[in-house]
Amino acid sequence: MLIFNQLNTYLYLALVLFAIGLYGVMARRNLIAMLISIELILNAASINFMAFNRFLAPHPAVGQVITLFIMAVAAAEAAIALSIIVAVYRKLKSINVEQATELRG
């Protein structure tokens, strides 16, 4: 059970999550998929905070507070992003980002 009581475990977990999220954002063309990937990135950051808080932090609550913040912000961000996606869908009848070319410079 020692492995769950180490900082590194959680950092690797976060790294994996982050990488998956980054890949998802860059590779997927579906806006909802991209949104989900961003949530993964945020969760990776949350895990980092919790892990550092658990193993290193002088004060026991700071990381948890920041994680709570991230969750709240993620919820707000999800609401906004979904409404943007709905708007994009109404406009383009599609949620593929390759279709959204109106702002080409």
Add this chain to the structure above:
Amino acid sequence: MGDPILLGCLATVILPLAAFAIIMIFTWRHHKLSLAISLIASTIPMIISWIFFFKLAGLKQPIIYQFDWLISDQVKVPFGFLLDPTSLLMLVIVANISWLVQVYSVGYMGGDPGFGRYYADLSLFAMSMLSIVISSGLLQLYISWELVGLASYLLIGFWYEKFSASEAGKKAFVVTRFGDIGFFIGLVFLTLYFGGLDIHSINTAAVGKGMPQWLLTASALLIFCGVMGKSAQFPLHVWLPDAMEGPTPVSALLHSATMVAAGVYLMARLFPLFAAAGPTALTIILAISTITLILSSTIGMVASDIKQVWAYSTVSQLGFMSMGLAAAGLAGGTLFAGYFHLTTHAAFKALLFLCAGVFIHHFGTNDFFVMSAQGGRKLYIPMATVTIAALALAGIFPFAGFFSKELVLGALAHLPNKIWLVLGLLGAFLTAYYAFRVIFVMLFPRPQPPDWVQAQIDVMASGGHGHGHGHGHEEEDTGHGHGHEEHHGVPWVMSLPLLVLAFFTLILGFCQGYLEKFLMGASHPHDVDLMLLVAAVGCALGGIGVAWLDWGRPTAKWQGFLRQFPVLENFFIQKWYMDHFWRWFLNTIIYGIFSKWFTYNDRRVVDGGVDAVALGTIGSGRLLSFIQTAFLQLNIFFMVLVLAGIGIYLLMGR
């Protein structure tokens, strides 16, 4: 709070303010009620002022109630009351004259639709003026000073339907503000150096020369700027004659007896400061007041509007007072001469204006030639009192003006340079001349009025209603029509103040010793300079004599001796071209230079700067828009790349 003196001070200030608020908010529609409130709120301060005057006479130390309203590091701004002989005397003057004017206005303003508003404004004025008089700090004084300006603006423009009245109100407000800028800078100077605006300590510090000389001179001159504005000294005197557009009682109250005297009062209040300010400042002040004296007396000689004559007379007498103060400061004398003249002047000038008001009310014109032709002398009480007041103004024994003028001339005679004395005597001569020009014309009307008078009367008759009075609105129904239907006698509410003021004009001169003891603590027997006495009375009698030759004697042609010098006469009729000067000044300097360049600066520099920022943003946006490829993932890719680069750089840098 149990202190009766403090309670009295509070009552004098708060009652009129409360009256103003109550009338303006609730009762202005009910004329009688507003009148009652306002009269109560002015009677109590009057009674208090008399009680203070007699109970607190012989005060050794000033009574000061104050608290620090604002404390910031070194700077303390006190609010409160300062009672010393100087303020007690002025308190009596202000409280009484405003009471008399409120009583008088019952008759004068009766039936005016704005009756309630009028009394509210009078109350506001009373409050702010009383607050000037007994304030303990200069900032409080300054605030009340501006409030007085506001009340004056409201009252001058009282008949605001009339264009000239609202213009005159604006002019008064702006011109006095012009001087107040200087006053305020002076206050800033005092604050910076002295760290406070407490009048009592400023005066003691000034006596002890606690300040550098140049600073004293500068602050005294800057404060005198405020005096110039408020007391209508050259070259800021132009607003006062125009201020006569207001109702006549207002002219009596604000523009002769109390408000314009506030400037001179301020000089008296800060007399130690002015005296310590050194000869440079005092000589400048003396010169300005002398110019004012001569300028306005000469204009008074040619005006045909009775209120204009008294207005210019006010300007000149104010100049005379500040001459007295400045001369006393130069010669090391006391403030008594100028201040005594202020006291007597308040009585007789208010009387002159209130008499003028009776005539104007009765005849519906401001032109005293027309009044004369229509039988002005048949109004016995006002005619008698106006003559008394004019005698006082001319400085004839035994009326009040004689004593105070004598004192001021005495102060001038102490100066090494006799030119001031000569000019003062010239002023006395001119004053007597223009005062008695009015009196003789009114007293000895021609059986057949001269053509130009007859023409005026015809115009009035065809116009039906004399609008010279200034009511812009139709009010035949309200019973305040003037001109024809109102040839009954003078109502007692109007003649009572006249009689009271005439009484004071008669006795004030003999109170000189008492007042001097009251103000200075001791009465010095004045060494009567016989030569000076003869010269002064000679000048006054000479003025009256010339006026008799020109206007009084049965064969007089009703032409001033100035008719011999058409250039000079025209110069005086054009008011020394001062209005032209200010118009030119405004057009060329203010609009032509400052406004023009400020507008240019605003258009080009300020607006241009904003435009440049906006255009730059648009341009760079265009330039950088190639980055936007409409391919979201590419952007994210670059973002990640850059962030990764920064991260690696930071890690390497460790």
